[in-house]
């Protein structure tokens with residue numbers, strides 16, 4: 001069975017460049033846990049910022065909520 005991957009899309013509040021990651025369920029849990037915010041580091045200006053998981057990946061947010 002193929003692993004499901006989620007698309008996490010964020011954009012930097014400082015320079016506006018966007019980042020897209022494709023992570024599996026395990027990778028998301030490992031990296032972000034079950035927190036409602038994702039912490040990202042911009043590859044352009046290197047600042048760290050937080051985004052709502054809801055905005056970054058609505059699909060994951062839905063799935064994550066269903067687990068509870």
Ligand SMILES: [Zn+2]
Nearest residue numbers: 012015042045
């Ligand atoms: Zn940036």
